[in-house]
Amino acid sequence: ADGIEGLGLEGVRFRLHYRGETLHVRIPLLGRHSVHTALRAAAVGIVERLTWQEILEGMSAPSSQLRLVAVPGPRGSTILDDTYNASPPSMMAALNLLDELEGRKIAVLGDMLELGDYEREGHEKVGLRAMEVVDILITVGPRGRIIGETARRWGMPADRVHILDDNQAAIRLLEGLVQPGDVILVKGSRAMRMEEIVNALSQG
Template sequence: MKIQNIYKLYTTSSGIEINSKKVKKGSIFIALKGKNFDGNQFADEAISNGAILAIVDNKKFASYKKRIVFVCNTLYFLHELATYHRYQLHHIPIIAITGSNGKTTTKELITSILSKKYQKVHCTKNNFNNHIGIPLTILSMPMNTQISIMEIGANHEKEIEKMCNIINPDYGYITNFGKAHLEGFKSIEGIIRSKLELYDFLKKNKKIVFINGDDPIQLSNSIGMNRYIFSGEEKIKSNINVKYLYVKNNLKSSLYIKNIKIISSLIGNYNLYNIASAVTIGIYFKVSLEKIKKAVEEYVPNNYRSQILKKNNVKIIIDCYNANPTSMIKALTFFNHIKGYKIVILGDMLELGFFSNYEHEKIISFLKKSSINIAFLIGDIFFNTKETSDKIKKFINKKNFVKCMKKYSIRNTDYILIKGSRKIALESLICLI
């Protein structure tokens, strides 16, 4: 079957599914392969569960009688189908967001703001920002979408370039360039080159880029592009001037734009640029500042990103959806300036490769010099570091930490910061505090 024929069938289907157990009646099942599974084996099950078509890349499982169609590569087919769908909806503006930290928070803030003007706003759901999630997100975009915000994640070079060719964004923004996925990028230079693939696409296609003028990497690499700049520096020639409010011991992030004060529920001054970029994009799309202010102040973070919870008179800052050296240091620097008795519970930072031990040692060096009273470090990387001190307690896993929790008066404190990589899942410890 040609892509046009399958696409025509897709437009009357109930959507695309890659999990045979979640197949909806009338959907199309695409059999993807992974390290520990082969979706081809579940094509029959998908048809039995109500799929009108199954796409496989193993001829052994193909059967035209059962509506199971063979293609050379199912992942490539998924990309091709998403690209074709985007071509049909080329009139819908898409904003692409990438960067090392803050992508999801920025995307959600932009979505909240633009929803004050547009009734049909489409965006990346959950963490669907990789080579599988992005085409699925494109294919979930309804025909009546007015604007879309898409998040691009990457752990190696050329991935953002490839995703841009599927998304075909009209606008783009890079949150920052931090030490994330060093195992795949090999160096900070590799990270920068990777993120700038978004600029390369936008420049080549004469599209618009939003720029944080306080970031010299963004500023210097966007020269000659069609750009819209926000900045907190008066010396920077910008479209939007921002005044950031850094107030010690204030957990909420605040800023002024055009003399209007915006107070966000997001924790930490490290979120100020995320807020400012979303506000800037809202202004560009002619959302009134009053509505922008309302959208930002109504936004409540979830998914363990910059959340605050009060329990047993302890304020718990939950920022454990993910962690890398850049985001960890930013969170700890902010936490260090808060007054009171403070405890941190930190989990390993993963996917750092050769740099792993060095970056974990740097975190411990920071903790030793900080005003943080006790640091609980969880995971075999932290556990095997050499740096230590009386206030640093290391545990090889969460199970060992839980066993020893009773020895320490965690509840007799003012603030607790919980942060670590997603696989560590430190949120499971909240109920024990």
């Protein structure tokens, strides 16, 4: 695949090359990293002997928006709901998508679990990338705290970093913080139940 172009909240387009054929693909998945997901789906389709038309229709269907989805937030904001799970690579990919979008960028990042010996380093790397991308960083949980502390330590202004203990505190903060045009990324490991934040804001 080449010619990868992020279309913001519209998805991604790219060229897919296979045995001398070139196909132009547009998928509704968010973020350039989702091209890997699409290529895996195409490979399965080839093995199952589907036609290219069937494969492309499957990839471009709105229902293929698996993980990260955009939902309307309060006061004309947009929430990027990526609460299904979290690892350092998927956190980085979500922050890279946020970096491509217009508007004030808010990241609400929770603990990444089951990292073992890589736990501190993984959270620190996310903190460094968040510092480069976001205007306001909100962290939830004891491991999320490492993300926030790293961003502060490397120069992110303290008043733009909010280190919180739980989802309810994040909801209360966001309710008074969100402005029209904001883009809010919400992401953490499944056990953090960060969909509570998305649900509260999208219904507010």
